[in-house]
Amino acid sequence: MLTLTNDMMRSIIMDHYSNPMNKHQPTSDKFEQIHMHSDNCIDDLNIFLLIENGIVTDACFDGVACTISTASTDIMCDLLKGKKIDEAKNIIKQYDNMIHEQPFDEEVLDEAIVFINTSKQAARIRCATIGWNAADAILKGK
Amino acid sequence: MYDIKKIREQFPMLNGKKMQGHPLVYLDNASTTFKPQCVIDATVKYYSEETANHHRGDYDLLYNMDQKVQKARQTVAHFVNSDAKEVVFTSGDTMSLNLIALSYGFQFLKKGDEIILSENEHASDLLPWYEVSHLTGAVIKFIPLDEEGRLTVDNLKKIISNKTKVISVAHVSNVLGNVVDIKAFAKVAHENGAILVVDGAQSVPHMKIDFKDADIDFLTFSGHKMCGPTGIGCLIGKYELLEKMWPYFVGGGMNVSFNKDIEMVPYEPPMRFEAGTQNIAGILGLKAAIEFIESIGVENIHVHDRELCEYALSKLEKCDDVIIYNKNAKNGIITFNKKGVFAQDEATLLNSKGIAIRSGQHCAKILNDFLGIPATCRMSTYLYTTKEDIDAFVDAVINGGDILDAYFN
Ligand SMILES: Cc1ncc(COP(=O)(O)O)c(C=O)c1O
Numbered sequence: 001m002l003t004l005t006n007d008m009m010r011s012i013i014m015d016h017y018s019n020p021m022n023k024h025q026p027t028s029d030k031f032e033q034i035h036m037h038s039d040n041c042i043d044d045l046n047i048f049l050l051i052e053n054g055i056v057t058d059a060c061f062d063g064v065a066c067t068i069s070t071a072s073t074d075i076m077c078d079l080l081k082g083k084k085i086d087e088a089k090n091i092i093k094q095y096d097n098m099i100h101e102q103p104f105d106e107e108v109l110d111e112a113i114v115f116i117n118t119s120k121q122a123a124r125i126r127c128a129t130i131g132w133n134a135a136d137a138i139l140k141g142k
Numbered sequence: 143m144y145d146i147k148k149i150r151e152q153f154p155m156l157n158g159k160k161m162q163g164h165p166l167v168y169l170d171n172a173s174t175t176f177k178p179q180c181v182i183d184a185t186v187k188y189y190s191e192e193t194a195n196h197h198r199g200d201y202d203l204l205y206n207m208d209q210k211v212q213k214a215r216q217t218v219a220h221f222v223n224s225d226a227k228e229v230v231f232t233s234g235d236t237m238s239l240n241l242i243a244l245s246y247g248f249q250f251l252k253k254g255d256e257i258i259l260s261e262n263e264h265a266s267d268l269l270p271w272y273e274v275s276h277l278t279g280a281v282i283k284f285i286p287l288d289e290e291g292r293l294t295v296d297n298l299k300k301i302i303s304n305k306t307k308v309i310s311v312a313h314v315s316n317v318l319g320n321v322v323d324i325k326a327f328a329k330v331a332h333e334n335g336a337i338l339v340v341d342g343a344q345s346v347p348h349m350k351i352d353f354k355d356a357d358i359d360f361l362t363f364s365g366h367k368m369c370g371p372t373g374i375g376c377l378i379g380k381y382e383l384l385e386k387m388w389p390y391f392v393g394g395g396m397n398v399s400f401n402k403d404i405e406m407v408p409y410e411p412p413m414r415f416e417a418g419t420q421n422i423a424g425i426l427g428l429k430a431a432i433e434f435i436e437s438i439g440v441e442n443i444h445v446h447d448r449e450l451c452e453y454a455l456s457k458l459e460k461c462d463d464v465i466i467y468n469k470n471a472k473n474g475i476i477t478f479n480k481k482g483v484f485a486q487d488e489a490t491l492l493n494s495k496g497i498a499i500r501s502g503q504h505c506a507k508i509l510n511d512f513l514g515i516p517a518t519c520r521m522s523t524y525l526y527t528t529k530e531d532i533d534a535f536v537d538a539v540i541n542g543g544d545i546l547d548a549y550f551n
Binding site: 006009010013014042043064065066067068117118120121123124127 | 485502516545549
């Protein structure tokens with residue numbers, strides 16, 4: 001489990017916002033894709049997951065997005081890569097619990113814990129979850 | 143004298159309300175406005191002391207209410223200088239524009255006719271005309287904006303033709319705050335055989351409008367943007383146009399007679415456009431709101447908005463990090479971005495300091511193509527905004543730190 005100070009959390013978010021490693025086009029046409037846009041932010045994102053043999057082998061996104069949605073989606077992509085579908089679904093579930101101030105399992109969230117304060121800015125909950133909801137929608141059918 | 147303290151005392155939302163632990167600084171008045179006690183009282187009184195339908199009726203309570211609704215119509219008419227019979231109550235600006243599109247556009251436009259709109263229109267003034275275009279085959283054209291995003295008579299003249307039947311524009315843009323010379327627009331429209339629809343959502347609350355003198359054909363606005371209740375607004379239309387227009391919202395209270403041969407005879411305007419029981423509490427609240435505004439003087443409100451924006455601009459312009467998109471707009475709206483900061487992030491930061499502004503596309507999605515940016519921040523003042531509000535806003539924009547302070551402080 002990560003023990004992070006506020007300053008560390010801030011720099012993790014800023015890192016993933018200024019330099020989102022997973023923000024790019026998919027590398028093949030085998031990726032499954034979902035488009036999401038937010039009605040309270042102008043976030044407008046495409047999420048891409050590559051699922052092979054029950055495992056999320058790659059994840060990326062592109063589009064226009066604010067700090068919170070960019071960083072949270074980028075971190076999510078890191079987290080989902082290499083996970084079995086059930087594990088991936090559970091990570092998303094635990095994240096959702098955290099955002100909505102429900103009991104959650106910190107162990108599986110890793111860096112995503114930096115969004116623990118999202119409820120302080122309730123108007124931005126949508127931004128912190130937009131990429132996650134998209135991934136969840138792709139995984140739902142699996 | 144403009145007694146801001148006395149004005150503010152009348153607004154419950156301004157008396158001690160906090161946001162994120164800070165005194166609320168409300169600068170999203172282009173979106174909606176707070177209500178003074180007199181408006182709240184007028185609506186509550188309807189429910190607690192005067193409840194009755196309006197229209198025809200045989201008992202005092204109802205007769206009195208009918209009289210009050212007619213009085214409210216006169217109050218609106220006096221406020222914008224129209225005749226009372228030219229005032230149609232609607233649920234708001236959006237419905238007013240839809241009503242015009244349906245009862246005028248759909249009814250009178252045909253294939254090949256032209257509708258002229260602008261790139262800075264609000265969705266509520268674009269989409270009803272898109273429907274008219276789909277239904278009738280009329281063509282939509284956009285007046286090009288000048289380099290500052292303004293609508294000029296010259297640019298209107300460039301695209302108007304004898305096929306143009308309708309021009310519909312916002313008097314004041316809700317994004318850039320520019321004011322259109324509606325009197326000149328009306329003249330050009332009429333010279334070409336077209337009518338001019340003026341979306342007054344952002345102008346009627348803030349400046350004196352003379353419907354007759356400007357010679358415009360339709361004017362629309364919402365009560366909630368001028369200290370009135372939500373769910374009430376007006377359509378002001380030249381009577382000779384209203385008379386020609388068929389009502390498509392039909393039902394009780396709008397017809398003289400109907401029979402089994404599927405015939406219906408509507409009332410004369412404005413009643414024919416008011417099918418069903420109206421938002422009576424809203425009508426009474428709107429009347430109170432107009433009386434409140436008149437007690438201050440709408441011209442004084444305009445001056446107040448201007449002074450505050452000039453003051454804010456004088457400070458913001460000193461900061462290199464702030465981009466302002468409408469330096470020369472003569473209204474209570476400042477549209478800006480902080481360099482390198484996503485608009486929503488700026489708005490969240492200000493929220494964390496108790497300051498309410500808007501970020502996004504402000505329902506004018508086409509305008510962002512013109513500006514070449516995905517979103518802007520907009521702050522907008524009203525009659526109760528203070529210099530201290532502006533100071534708090536400017537300080538937060540210039541010295542406010544970054545968005546993550548909103549999460550970690
Ligand atoms: C220019 C303009 N037109 C139309 C509207 C729609 O007003 P309402 O939502 O009250 O119907 C607005 C409100 O934001 C506006 O600013």
